[in-house]
Amino acid sequence: MNNKRKLLSIPYLLWAIVFIIIPLFMVVYYGITDKTGAFTFANIAAIATAEHGKALWLSVLLSFMSTVVCLLLAYPLAMILSKMNIASNSFLVLIFILPMWMNFLLRTLAWLSLLEKTGVINNILKFFGLPTMNIINTPGAIILGMVYNFLPFMIMPIYNALVKIDPNVINAARDLGAGPFKTFTKVIFPLSIPGVISGITMVFVPALTTFVISTILGGNKILLIGNVIELEFTTTGNWHLGSGLSMVLMVFIVISMILTAIFDKDGEGSML
Amino acid sequence: MKKSIAILLCTVLLGTILTGCGSENDTPNGEVYVYNWGEYIDEETIDLFEKETGIKVIYDEFETNEAMYPKVEAGASQYDVVCPSDYMIAKMIDNDMLAELNWDNLPNAKANIGSQYYESSEQFDPGNKYSVPYCWGTVGILYNTQMVDGPITGWADLWNEKYEDNILMQSSVRDLFMVGLKLNGYSLNSTDPAELEVAKNSLIEQKPLVQAYVIDQVRDKMIGNEAAIGVIYSGEAIYTQRQNSNLEYVIPKEGSNVWIDSWVILKDSPNKENAEKFIDFMCRPEIALMNFEYITYSTPNDAARALIEDEDIRNSEIAFPDLSKYDLETFSFLGEEADELYNNLYKEIQSSSN
Numbered sequence: 001m002n003n004k005r006k007l008l009s010i011p012y013l014l015w016a017i018v019f020i021i022i023p024l025f026m027v028v029y030y031g032i033t034d035k036t037g038a039f040t041f042a043n044i045a046a047i048a049t050a051e052h053g054k055a056l057w058l059s060v061l062l063s064f065m066s067t068v069v070c071l072l073l074a075y076p077l078a079m080i081l082s083k084m085n086i087a088s089n090s091f092l093v094l095i096f097i098l099p100m101w102m103n104f105l106l107r108t109l110a111w112l113s114l115l116e117k118t119g120v121i122n123n124i125l126k127f128f129g130l131p132t133m134n135i136i137n138t139p140g141a142i143i144l145g146m147v148y149n150f151l152p153f154m155i156m157p158i159y160n161a162l163v164k165i166d167p168n169v170i171n172a173a174r175d176l177g178a179g180p181f182k183t184f185t186k187v188i189f190p191l192s193i194p195g196v197i198s199g200i201t202m203v204f205v206p207a208l209t210t211f212v213i214s215t216i217l218g219g220n221k222i223l224l225i226g227n228v229i230e231l232e233f234t235t236t237g238n239w240h241l242g243s244g245l246s247m248v249l250m251v252f253i254v255i256s257m258i259l260t261a262i263f264d265k266d267g268e269g270s271m272l
Numbered sequence: 273m274k275k276s277i278a279i280l281l282c283t284v285l286l287g288t289i290l291t292g293c294g295s296e297n298d299t300p301n302g303e304v305y306v307y308n309w310g311e312y313i314d315e316e317t318i319d320l321f322e323k324e325t326g327i328k329v330i331y332d333e334f335e336t337n338e339a340m341y342p343k344v345e346a347g348a349s350q351y352d353v354v355c356p357s358d359y360m361i362a363k364m365i366d367n368d369m370l371a372e373l374n375w376d377n378l379p380n381a382k383a384n385i386g387s388q389y390y391e392s393s394e395q396f397d398p399g400n401k402y403s404v405p406y407c408w409g410t411v412g413i414l415y416n417t418q419m420v421d422g423p424i425t426g427w428a429d430l431w432n433e434k435y436e437d438n439i440l441m442q443s444s445v446r447d448l449f450m451v452g453l454k455l456n457g458y459s460l461n462s463t464d465p466a467e468l469e470v471a472k473n474s475l476i477e478q479k480p481l482v483q484a485y486v487i488d489q490v491r492d493k494m495i496g497n498e499a500a501i502g503v504i505y506s507g508e509a510i511y512t513q514r515q516n517s518n519l520e521y522v523i524p525k526e527g528s529n530v531w532i533d534s535w536v537i538l539k540d541s542p543n544k545e546n547a548e549k550f551i552d553f554m555c556r557p558e559i560a561l562m563n564f565e566y567i568t569y570s571t572p573n574d575a576a577r578a579l580i581e582d583e584d585i586r587n588s589e590i591a592f593p594d595l596s597k598y599d600l601e602t603f604s605f606l607g608e609e610a611d612e613l614y615n616n617l618y619k620e621i622q623s624s625s626n
Contacts, residue, residue, distance in 0.1 A: 050620075050623075051619045051620055051622075051623040054623050055623055116493075116496075116498055117437075117483075117498055117499075118496055118497055118498050134437070136484075137483060137484050219482075219483060219484025219485060219486065220443045220484060220485035220486065220622065221479065221482065221484065221485065221622075222625075223619065223622040223623040227622070228619065231615075231619070233342070234338070234339045234342065235336065235338040235339060235444075235445065235615070236338070236611075236612070236615045237338070237341060237342040237345070238612075238615075239342075
């Protein structure tokens, strides 16, 4: 029995080794060597230069802000979804998942043509004689792109956590005299924390590392750490520096994974 | 026993998956892997080539020379034919990445490409050993006559605060620095740190006026009246003017870049003969004409130019400018050290905010 199970895990093990472990070691190898192959910490220390430090700070700031916005939007929505009956809620869930069926790049490019100066939104505003808005190529546009692209990753884990709450627990709280607000703060919200934490990780990590959204919606005017790494790998061809900076970024990702592991014991994040 | 069966099954499965990727036997004459700029060919010419020769073309695209180089250098994709620009060809020759061409296999290239283009090629490919010119052009300013006051004449106009948020700059490193260097009267091949610092500061100073740093998007944004002024390759000018008659192209008075993109064959190319067939096919007058009419980048193919029916285009100052009238330079390869300097300064521009 035990043997059989081991056998079944071989493909996954192979997958993990070829596509996760080996690449990871290659990143580490590149990160701690220079062009001649000699050992160095310079690629990691490079994060301290003005441009890289600023790019990292901006990335953390923008992804933090998008995570907050996502949370504020997703929580009420997840609550509404969780209270609906099964038939209509699966339809609504589908609506929120639907955009994810489209290519990520296309979705982001669509926002470009919506937000442009002569874009769809401004044309509509102009038609009604309203003042036009100019948010393309600003940090605001990048946050918008992040929120739009990553919102489903926040909704789903929270929704999963909320539907798992036993209604009897809520009824008990009501019986014992707690009002709706108190029920929420003392019962519902604490029970949904694992989902919230998963959601935060699942939005924060991709937002932190993105370079596509900032390139397309930021007009290359705002340099995020993802852009720096992309630049090092594609344009500059300095894989060593790119890997070193990726390792710094990995630290942030590991921290958020540890946080998830502590709070999310039920694995809500794995539902997606 | 069971275990070995499972392993056998796995290997067989893996084997079929892996071989399934490459051994379709419908290409009796082999393949050729081509790596070219985005939207830089009339795809019908590829079909014609495949039909005539029975050689299957695997065609990939890149957006900048700098993005192309590491991919080719890593060798993972095994390209045969690549179409880099002048300075990048010099770098590839320098790093021994290119194969010498056998001109006996390239009769069309020999006969149809104008001799002056081979002469210009000597700057980066001495002796014309490695490259066959495919397209050439200048870099200049495209502007919307309805959105600017008076004609735009030079790079200095891109620093005019009137055009705040209405300027599109190129985002590739050399093209961006070319503007900053030329504005200050320096050579676009400068490696002097002091000169580059001045150019960088000019570009940082300009940043608040710039709407976006893009490459291929300049074309669509200019057509859509999204910006008043954009830095663009001359080859895009004819196309954009066809779509939006308010657009004018000018070669800046401070001087600019004249470039050639040429076909080269990689040294470790497994399909060298097919690669030469492909290049020579692209040099046939009627094929070169198809490509010119599709991509509107100036063709060095004199025989094809003679076939252009529209006289305005055949004698167009944009497509075929009189180079002696302008102060134009070709990019040369500056060495790895200078490349790094450029890249670091480029990052400073990108991360600056004011």
